[in-house]
Amino acid sequence: MTLHAISIKVNGQFRAATVTSQMTLLQFLREILRLTGVKDGCAEGDCGACTVIFNGRAVKSCLVLAAQADGAEVLTIEGLNGPDGELHPIQKAFMEMGAVQCGYCTPGMIMTAKALLDANPRPTRGEIRVAISGNLCRCTGYSKIVSAIELAALRIASLKAEDGSWEILGKGKCIHHE
């Protein structure tokens, strides 16, 4: 076993720690940073509950070694709301559409949705289904989740058209600490 000094920018803040060679990014986020919104599901890359945004892309944090993530920028569900604590439009849409049942898959679903909407602000239902194909929900099925992501896309588009506030808020925490 070897020890590795790493520094990762998590939700806009640099977090330094010494990790073991076999620690995953998921374990680092949950057990060292106590960001337990990142869910530990299967821990082998099947379920997507541990999805975070890693250097701008949705990844399963259980499939990244913490030492590999040195220098990376990570966004978790905890970093998604605005500076005043207001929920992100994707989070609001999930609540409104009833896209949450037990809630275990929700943080991962939302992070995957965020990465999708950042890259493709107006996805079709088909594109949404492909995007979340690595995130499993065992409660309620997927139609409400797909509808919530559609609704969030519309809301973000209209907020951007108004004053661009969510464009800033979506990345708000990062900007504050830079």
Add this chain to the structure above:
Amino acid sequence: MSEFDLIIARDLRHLLESLAERPDSRIVAGATDFIPLVGAGKWKPRRVIDITRVQELHFIRRMPGWLCLGPLTTHDEAAESPCIKRIATALAEACASVADPLIRGRATLGGNLCTASPAADSVPAMLALGAELRLASLDGERRLPLEKFLIGPGKTALLPGEVLAEICLPVSPGPVGSGFFKLGRRRAMAISVANAAAWIRVDAGTIFDIRLALGSVAPTVVRCRKAEAALRGRRVIDIEARASEDGDWLGVVRDDISPIDDVRASGAYRRRVAAPLVQRMVAKALERAEIYR
């Protein structure tokens, strides 16, 4: 997860030196197979070298006569690259069929090759496209056709101290087409029950050259040499006219495969689907070759 020493390679030199020091080291990049297998105790590496920071291994380059890919090319990069889509369509299709979008952003082509799973998706595509591999060690370099690289399930021709440095796909002049199809239990997160890739070069209405590959039907991904030989020199119009019936060349597809029963399908089922998969991909490759004629 069992304990291991981890070296973070800074560049190719550092990687080769670290590997020469301890040739039993396992290399990790996307880690999408590594972490589940080590977690389950199936792999027990003592020493691991991470290569994700080795920039010399991360590129897509169009050279005269070749399309060259670094082993750190991710499945997403390969699926989305306009150059790969146009020149190596089968590879772009294969990469788009792997796992899910989240894993495709991490998993690398080099990892898929070196893991040497008989059910790999990108490998039949690369085999049909005629890939050659450049292998590097402190002693120098050598080139090897992909077919010679695949030795058995999980086994490659890499020598101790050697790494995969480049994947070279030949670019043929004239009308060529390729295609890949995966038969899985569902569209995402499925390991292939069987998969097939075809590459065809058409000249003056006949099949001038052809390479067919099947995955998940033998201990390694395999070429269907008998079917290739049966099709080489045939007129495209004859194959298309007889597409609805079982072409006489299809029977020989079974000669090149030795499928087994496993959790995903029976050997008998795989034997049954192999020829139709090849037939579909031949039709797809021909159709695409026509477009570029």
